[in-house]
Amino acid sequence: xxxxxxxxxxxxxxxxxxxxxxxxxxxxxxxxxxxxxxxxxxxxxxxxxxxxxxxxxxxxxxxxxxxxxxxxxxxxxxxxxxxxxxxxxxxxxxxxxxxxxxxxxxxxxxxxxxxxxxxxxxxxxxxxxxxxxxxxxxxxxxxxxxxxxxxxxxxxxxxxxxxxxxxxxxxxxxxxxxxxxxxxxxxxxxxxxxxxxxxxxxxxxxxxxxxxxxxxxxxxxxxxxxxxxxxxxxxxxxxxxxxxxxxxxxxxxxxxxxxxxxxxxxxxxxxxxxxxxxxxxxxxxxxxxxxxxxxxxxxxxxxxxxxxx
Ligand code: ZN
Numbered sequence: 588x589x590x591x592x593x594x595x596x597x598x599x600x601x602x603x604x605x606x607x608x609x610x611x612x613x614x615x616x617x618x619x620x621x622x623x624x625x626x627x628x629x630x631x632x633x634x635x636x637x638x639x640x641x642x643x644x645x646x647x648x649x650x651x652x653x654x655x656x657x658x659x660x661x662x663x664x665x666x667x668x669x670x671x672x673x674x675x676x677x678x679x680x681x682x683x684x685x686x687x688x689x690x691x692x693x694x695x696x697x698x699x700x701x702x703x704x705x706x707x708x709x710x711x712x713x714x715x716x717x718x719x720x721x722x723x724x725x726x727x728x729x730x731x732x733x734x735x736x737x738x739x740x741x742x743x744x745x746x747x748x749x750x751x752x753x754x755x756x757x758x759x760x761x762x763x764x765x766x767x768x769x770x771x772x773x774x775x776x777x778x779x780x781x782x783x784x785x786x787x788x789x790x791x792x793x794x795x796x797x798x799x800x801x802x803x804x805x806x807x808x809x810x811x812x813x814x815x816x817x818x819x820x821x822x823x824x825x826x827x828x829x830x831x832x833x834x835x836x837x838x839x840x841x842x843x844x845x846x847x848x849x850x851x852x853x854x855x856x857x858x859x860x861x862x863x864x865x866x867x868x869x870x871x872x873x874x875x876x877x878x879x880x881x882x883x884x885x886x887x888x889x890x891x892x893x894x895x896x
Contacts (some may be wrong), residue, residue: 589823594780596810597636597647598669600712601659603801605633605652607709609895612637612648615688616671617732620838620872623895625888626651627686630818630881633892639740641871642839642862644810645783646740651805652685654893658711659803662796664751664850666804667789668705668713672742672782675718680736698787699767699774712803717742724782735866741784744807745772746851747797751790753848756891758786760827761771761809781810796850806844808854814841820855827861838878839864841859 602608612618612635621642626634632653638646648669661667667689673681678695685693685706692707702718719742726737735819748754751773755765763775763786771791777784797803811817817834824831831845840856847853865876877885 588760588762589820590762591811591816591820592777592855593810593812594645594777594796595744595783596644596808596854596858597638597649598666598741598744598807599649599651599805599854600669600708601656601799601801601803601805602650602652602710603654603656603658604709605635605650605654605893606895608650609635611688611709611896612650613730615690616685617727617730617737618646618648619727619729620895621647622866622872622876623874624838624876624878625881625892627837627878627881630877630888631891635895636862636872637841638862639725639738640729641868643725643740643781644840644856644858646738648741649803652893653801656801659800660798661713661747662798663747663791663794665747665797665799666713666807667745667747668715668787669744669804670715670717670742670785672719672722672724672739673716673737674722674739675720676733676738678716678718679703681716684732698772699769700746708802709888712802712804723783739782742782743774743783743787744804745787745789746847746849747789747791747794748849748851749790749792749794750849751788754788754851757847759787760789760823783810797806806852806854808842808856809839811855811857813857813859817841817843817857836878838876846862 618637622636
């Protein structure tokens with residue numbers, strides 16, 4: 588077992604429309620856009636990052652908007668629901684806000700004794716808000732959602748798997764502990780994590796495999812403090828038999844990727860250097876930022892990328 592991982596770092600999903608995506612996460616959910624850049628591996632599309640004021644690891648929802656991409660087909664081997672933490676007593680506010688915004692799939696229930704509001708993102712993405720007592724992570728209130736209601740960061744993400752055994756072993760190896768199991772869902776928690784501490788494993792032996800598309804999670808990233816700890820995790824995973832990519836520079840963090848036994852793409856990302864490395868905190872996410880290798884494409888990209896508010 589390793590002890591370098593401290594919870595989630597970011598969740599990256601696919602979308603069909605950049606402007607719809609941007610409106611939903613900023614205007615409706617009240618997150619801050621902390622970075623407007625491009626997909627480093629496919630620079631003709633955006634990579635948009637939303638989170639708290641500075642994009643603290645554990646708060647960062649990111650999107651690759653591919654214009655006109657077909658919707659994904661939900662199934663096994665993918666992330667099911669991405670869950671944000673909100674203050675106790677705020678779900679009534681969120682029900683009104685999401686209803687007014689026309690969000691689909693609103694459903695209030697409880698999971699593991701916590702009040703939950705499920706809803707769909709613009710592309711059918713599976714989301715939920717969960718009321719958490721005393722989540723002391725800093726919130727962003729710059730987009731009109733007050734401090735008593737604003738999202739604190741991720742609470743959890745769920746994995747939909749046909750066979751959960753090997754993935755449970757992997758999560759334990761990564762430092763998670765099984766903390767509960769109810770209604771076919773096993774909850775794993777990260778002791779001493781950054782607040783985005785839970786992974787729920789949904790065992791669904793009879794569903795077919797997911798097909799990636801708009802509304803699908805592309806990968807789930809876990810946080811490590813720095814590059815040294817990342818290299819320790821990489822070595823430990825490879826010693827256990829996982830095929831792990833080399834370390835890749837993502838400008839705002841360093842990344843390694845590997846696929847889980849159930850087919851979900853996992854990333855380990857560093858907390859350093861962070862989203863304020865190339866912009867003032869006061870203006871995060873406003874200008875189009877390009878990595879050095881794609882800077883020569885700037886004029887073409889500025890002409891062709893859909894304008895965002
Ligand atoms: Zn990532």
